[in-house]
Amino acid sequence: MVGAEVVRRAWAMTWKDVRVELRARERMNAMLFFAALVLFIFNFALGPDLSKLREVAPGLLWLAFLFTGMLGLGRSFQAERENECFEELLLTPGDRESLYFGKLAGNILFMVMAEALILPLFAILYNLEIWRALPGLLLVAFLGTVGFSTIGTLLAAMTAHLRAREVMLPLLLFPLTVPVILGSVKATEALLNGTGLAEASHWLKLLVGFDVVFLVVCPLAFEFVLEE
Amino acid sequence: MGPSRIGRILGLLAGLCVAFGLYLGLVVAPPDAVQGEVQRIMYLHVPSILTAYLAFTVTFVASLRYLWTRDPRADAVAFSSAEVGVVFTGITLATGSIWGKSTWGVWWTWDARLTLTAILFTIYVGYLMLRAFAEEPQAAARYGAVLAILGFFDIPLNHLAVQWWRTLHQPSSILRPGGPSVDLALLVPLIVNLVGLLLVYAYYLVERTRLERMRQHALALRLTRGRRG
Amino acid sequence: MDKQLAVEVEGLTKIFGSTLALDAVDLSATRGEVVALLGPNGAGKTTLLKLLSTAMKPTAGGGRILGEDLVKGRDPIRRRIGMISHNHHLYEELTAEENLRFAATMRGIRRDRNQIHKALAEVGLEMQAASKVRTYSTGMKRRLVIGKMLLFDPELLFLDEPHNTLDQAAIALLNGYVASVRARGGSAIVATHNLSRAYDMADRFVLMREGAVTRRADKGHLTVDQLRELYTRFAENDNGEPRE
Numbered sequence: 001m002v003g004a005e006v007v008r009r010a011w012a013m014t015w016k017d018v019r020v021e022l023r024a025r026e027r028m029n030a031m032l033f034f035a036a037l038v039l040f041i042f043n044f045a046l047g048p049d050l051s052k053l054r055e056v057a058p059g060l061l062w063l064a065f066l067f068t069g070m071l072g073l074g075r076s077f078q079a080e081r082e083n084e085c086f087e088e089l090l091l092t093p094g095d096r097e098s099l100y101f102g103k104l105a106g107n108i109l110f111m112v113m114a115e116a117l118i119l120p121l122f123a124i125l126y127n128l129e130i131w132r133a134l135p136g137l138l139l140v141a142f143l144g145t146v147g148f149s150t151i152g153t154l155l156a157a158m159t160a161h162l163r164a165r166e167v168m169l170p171l172l173l174f175p176l177t178v179p180v181i182l183g184s185v186k187a188t189e190a191l192l193n194g195t196g197l198a199e200a201s202h203w204l205k206l207l208v209g210f211d212v213v214f215l216v217v218c219p220l221a222f223e224f225v226l227e228e
Numbered sequence: 229m230g231p232s233r234i235g236r237i238l239g240l241l242a243g244l245c246v247a248f249g250l251y252l253g254l255v256v257a258p259p260d261a262v263q264g265e266v267q268r269i270m271y272l273h274v275p276s277i278l279t280a281y282l283a284f285t286v287t288f289v290a291s292l293r294y295l296w297t298r299d300p301r302a303d304a305v306a307f308s309s310a311e312v313g314v315v316f317t318g319i320t321l322a323t324g325s326i327w328g329k330s331t332w333g334v335w336w337t338w339d340a341r342l343t344l345t346a347i348l349f350t351i352y353v354g355y356l357m358l359r360a361f362a363e364e365p366q367a368a369a370r371y372g373a374v375l376a377i378l379g380f381f382d383i384p385l386n387h388l389a390v391q392w393w394r395t396l397h398q399p400s401s402i403l404r405p406g407g408p409s410v411d412l413a414l415l416v417p418l419i420v421n422l423v424g425l426l427l428v429y430a431y432y433l434v435e436r437t438r439l440e441r442m443r444q445h446a447l448a449l450r451l452t453r454g455r456r457g
Numbered sequence: 458m459d460k461q462l463a464v465e466v467e468g469l470t471k472i473f474g475s476t477l478a479l480d481a482v483d484l485s486a487t488r489g490e491v492v493a494l495l496g497p498n499g500a501g502k503t504t505l506l507k508l509l510s511t512a513m514k515p516t517a518g519g520g521r522i523l524g525e526d527l528v529k530g531r532d533p534i535r536r537r538i539g540m541i542s543h544n545h546h547l548y549e550e551l552t553a554e555e556n557l558r559f560a561a562t563m564r565g566i567r568r569d570r571n572q573i574h575k576a577l578a579e580v581g582l583e584m585q586a587a588s589k590v591r592t593y594s595t596g597m598k599r600r601l602v603i604g605k606m607l608l609f610d611p612e613l614l615f616l617d618e619p620h621n622t623l624d625q626a627a628i629a630l631l632n633g634y635v636a637s638v639r640a641r642g643g644s645a646i647v648a649t650h651n652l653s654r655a656y657d658m659a660d661r662f663v664l665m666r667e668g669a670v671t672r673r674a675d676k677g678h679l680t681v682d683q684l685r686e687l688y689t690r691f692a693e694n695d696n697g698e699p700r701e
Contacts (some may be wrong), residue, residue: 014563023550032439084544090512093535179389221374228513364474451477
């Protein structure tokens with residue numbers, strides 16, 4: 001059955017990425033260290049006025065999420081690059097969509113793991129009450145992460161062989177993901193200042209819409225990026 | 229070697245139309261009651277962005293065609309159209325900025341329209357850079373095509389997002405349902421300038437595509453000549 | 458279209474930007490045959506292998522691999538071929554067993570633990586099955602790749618400079634494996650600049666220089682020295698690259 005084959009291959013790809021990461025620990029260490037750095041520097045850059053920080057908290061949180069996510073995405077194909085496995089991917093029979101979904105799932109997982117550590121750190125450093133808003137925050141974080149990662153994974157594959165790849169990935173990724181950034185920040189804002197998700201429902205719909213569109217477009221486009 | 233015959237015709241028509249349109253816009257049309265003379269910049273600003281949108285749509289369609297057929301002509305059209313589109317978007321940004329400076333006193337505001345134009349500009353400058361950095365022309369064409377397709381699906385989402393985020397600009401006067409709500413006296417110069425800019429776009433598209441095709445052929449020739457007998 | 462031909466391609470051309478890497482190459486190989494591509498670096502051997510294995514699309518030309526169209530039938534081709542390259546295509550952080558299991562799953566074939574261990578045993582890596590590939594020597598890595606091929610059981614094998622930096626035991630294993638593929642009616646295309654190894658392995662030689670085929674020769678009554686002669690005349694670059 002074709003569907004089962006797709007899932008099996010995607011799952012194998014994700015499992016492989018997770019295994020490699022758990023042993024090398026390169027990506028997660030870099031992401032977490034960077035996130036902590038970002039949170040600290042915000043504090044120094046924006047001054048000690050806590051009320052001012054609370055106002056911009058949703059934006060700061062997502063800056064931390066996104067820059068950290070960017071770092072992770074840049075390493076999506078690191079294992080393939082380092083081990084010269086790109087050619088192996090090209091020689092792998094079967095559909096390309098499962099390869100994409102496997103990579104995507106791994107990227108989402110790593111970004112979510114980083115966010116799970118950033119969020120409490122953030123709440124502590126900036127004295128934010130996030131308990132009541134937590135379920136909503138988790139939902140928004142997930143939707144935003146998925147959206148960011150769909151385009152991010154595709155672009156990571158595209159820029160993997162490029163000159164100036166560290167510059168090109170953010171340059172291409174950020175303008176395309178502005179809807180995700182705005183939607184996530186605005187929804188987070190509604191959650192953190194108590195307005196509630198119902199107020200921000202149109203932003204949530206935008207996030208879901210974005211995710212759906214690119215969960216369809218990106219896997220289809222992946223084969224054109226992979227081939228040589 | 230100068231422009232092709234059709235290029236010459238387009239160029240001439242474009243020149244005439246733009247000249248006429250500028251005359252209408254700068255001289256004939258009445259000045260705005262509130263903003264005064266500076267409002268005339270709209271006759272360049274609005275047609276510019278509309279032409280840019282057309283250019284990027286052409287890039288999208290040509291990119292789809294390229295991925296489907298691998299026809300280098302489709303790639304030449306996609307690339308050329310994007311290049312011209314970036315220029316027109318740049319003009320839109322510049323004129324928008326000048327207009328803003330005169331009207332609101334600031335060189336930049338983060339209102340919906342300007343922000344969207346800036347995002348559009350960045351996406352397609354990214355397109356040009358991506359193509360420039362690719363290792364070889366076929367990769368450049370493929371990656372560019374994928375990016376153009378991503379961009380095309382992305383723009384409407386960007387529109388929604390940014391418009392919900394802010395609106396200082398007046399709401400769209402021409403594209404509102406129920407027909408244009410702009411005074412006829414202003415509409416006519418606007419449309420003439422739009423047609424003029426579309427002709428300019430067509431001229432540049434034709435010539436730039438021709439140039440790109442020549443470059444592709446020259447490359448192929450160099451390789452053939454380089455072969456041993 | 459001859460059903461007996463594992464490879465029949467014509468006019469294969471590959472252009473990278475402004476470089477002509479392959480210039481209208483014709484190649485054929487029957488089942489049960491080993492063909493050696495001989496030439497110095499830059500002759501286009503690796504590019505040709507990449508085109509034949511469908512890792513790359515040709516700029517021009519085409520043909521059939523194992524009866525399937527080179528450009529349109531890429532998927533079925535990929536399921537039936539194997540590649541042994543000096544780039545190992547192994548994930549260093551995974552163990553030998555994990556690498557093989559991953560490769561099998563991605564290939565769409567089911568291989569259980571026993572089959573994987575059997576393959577590892579056949580290449581002498583049973584004891585190191587649970588060690589990370591990072592700890593392996595080059596010879597061990599190459600043996601692992603051969604183990605992967607044993608799992609895949611391809612009908613057509615591509616080898617790109619397979620003897621580079623290998624110890625005698627690994628070389629013997631490799632030669633043995635290629636011989637066994639041949640004995641079962643499979644074929645192999647070997648790209649190398651190592652003439653003596655090519656001579657031992659192959660039935661036919663295709664000499665290349667700067668992207669084109671310059672000479673073809675059957676092993677027939679050819680001696681190793683005669684092969685070297687041909688190589689010097691038809692393949693070697695003018696700067697007199699050393700050959701083995």
